[in-house]
Amino acid sequence: MTEVASNADSVSRLIADGLHEAGANLVASLPDNWIAPLIRHFEQDQRFRHVPVNREESAVGLCSGAFFTGKPGVALMGASGFMTCIYAITKINFTYQIPMLFLITLRGAPGDSARFHVSNGLYLRSVIDSINIPAVFIEKQDDLGEIGRAYRHAIVLGRPTVVALGRDVLRGAR
Secondary structure, eight states: OOOOHHHHHHHHHHHHHHHHHHHHHOEEEOGGGGHHHHHHHHHOTTTTTEESSHHHHHHHHHHHHHHTEEEEOOOEEOOHHHHHTHHIIIIIIHEEEOOOEEEEEEETTOOOOOOGGGHHHHHHHHHHHTOOOOEEOOOOOHHHHHHHHHHHHHHHHHOOHHHHHHHHHHHHOO
């Protein structure tokens, strides 16, 4: 196992531990190469029910429905996928005061070498701000504890919350 993979696995474990401690037990995900180790972790972690979905809006529906069974879900996806969910969030979650946590990639930020994700860096924060959704941007491993706090905040608020994870933190860089 390479050092980057080992570090990413450690970060995945820290994220899962924080979510478990906060009370989360359902994770719906869509593939993204930055979060592949995190998805693999949730698939194997017996504390969570992991459900792969084929569309981002399906994660919104699944996690929103989970709220009515007692606990909000966690949607794990890329930043561009999150932006496709804006209508579902405002129609379902805001209208019916349904909390959930979005764990997304912070694509397009400085350090992202994928030129085609630049638009995410230009618009992501503005889109989040435009719908008044609480958000935490994590670019250092020391800040991973904020994920559990964001999950609990979504429950108190009765609305979704976003945690955007930078590439370096997902790879385990400090």
